[in-house]
């Protein structure tokens with residue numbers, strides 16, 4: 001039990017500890033944040049009073065586990081600033097959730113360059129083998145709320161902050177290599193179709209499947225998301241893809257397009273829909289727990305970084321637009337070059353401060369790494385800090401986990417300096433959309449079991465959509481492969497007959 005003096009002393013210590021904790025929680029300094037002291041004080045403050053003291057303390061003004069009242073049962077005084085502060089602290093203790101990628105988990109460690117990339121980029125941390133920089137990583141579920149089960153069909157986010165001598169380089173990746181659309185202006189529409197109905201807040205298959213009906217360019221993503229790669233139980237076993245192409249520029253000013261790929265050293269693994277649904281009931285946080293427990297047991301979680309590089313001139317001869325994020329680059333034509341290895345060794349000690357407040361931004365680049373003209377990436381360049389101003393406040397860059405020494409807007413890397421670009425201003429689609437070729441290649445690469453699962457995964461959702469939406473989606477599938485469309489139709493009949501979806 002605290003008397004007044006003890007309490008105010010404790011409160012002061014607590015405030016000090018919190019400030020200290022924040023300062024020490026710049027994830028990049030890799031020190032273990034000494035947070036225990038702060039928690040201990042919190043625990044002491046919240047600990048129930050020993051029973052023998054309760055009656056005696058009831059009559060005292062110093063008992064901060066009770067509101068200030070007139071008499072024992074009397075009304076609570078508005079002047080009770082202790083009560084007011086306590087409740088305000090509680091109400092304002094959380095930040096707003098992310099608009100996308102809401103549910104997530106964090107881990108920290110380091111990235112070591114294994115192969116010099118000097119030939120391709122002047123980025124300081126990629127010049128010499130064995131250079132090492134601290135990293136912060138957040139894994140997430142793209143379309144989620146805080147209660148979304150980890151295993152359900154979804155895109156997983158895989159964001160890494162490299163804390164380099166030249167500033168933060170944020171590499172935001174997804175676990176699937178292609179995206180739904182090729183122009184950022186369509187994002188609000190597709191996110192709204194993936195979200196619960198505004199009428200009743202329930203998931204509505206018609207909304208989701210109307211997305212695949214409306215956007216033919218999403219057909220390639222459909223092949224990836226509705227294969228068993230869309231269901232995952234361990235983040236230690238996912239790949240990561242930048243999806244968008246960026247630009248690397250070397251010291252001589254030569255520009256190359258680059259796509260990033262993470263490979264889990266423990267191997268890539270996924271599960272099927274049935275297993276995903278079973279695990280969603282058993283442990284909705286299974287992927288986060290698996291990550292945390294592995295690191296807590298001292299088992300490092302590792303990924304290898306590789307890149308594909310392309311001469312921008314190739315865009316003139318390729319059958320598709322290499323800056324279209326609904327497309328992959330052929331790995332035989334653009335081989336994966338090893339760059340380095342990331343090792344995650346440390347769990348967060350305070351998720352709210354160290355992970356939730358991380359403000360990843362595809363515009364956090366370092367000299368030698370720039371944007372390409374990919375229309376989705378260009379749309380992303382300013383919306384992340386806008387979202388973070390709203391979510392974390394206008395001072396989000398000064399939150400310890402986001403703070404870079406001597407940062408000012410002039411530290412941002414502006415892409416494309418020196419390029420000469422001209423043309424008529426317009427709103428137009430790309431000349432070579434080619435929405436189905438890669439989807440067909442993907443489908444043809446599947447084994448018999450993978451083809452069967454894809455058809456049944458699509459059918460179990462599509463069967464719930466309206467007839468016209470089903471008709472259009474089946475038409476897109478027909479363009480991919482008549483055999484796939486037929487398999488989905490058969491599965492849908494089966495679902496309707498058995499009343500199972």
Ligand code: HEM
Nearest residue numbers: 098100101138157158159172173174184187242243379387
């Ligand atoms: C125009 C298209 C897109 C828009 C408008 C958009 C917007 C956003 C926004 C607003 C957030 C939340 C930011 C925050 O509050 O901190 C977010 C998070 C994220 N986005 Fe995007 N996004 C787009 C496309 C993509 C693509 C193509 C990728 C693929 C790599 C991607 C990967 C991520 C990841 C991994 C996160 C989670 C970051 C974290 O863990 O904090 N996004 N996005």
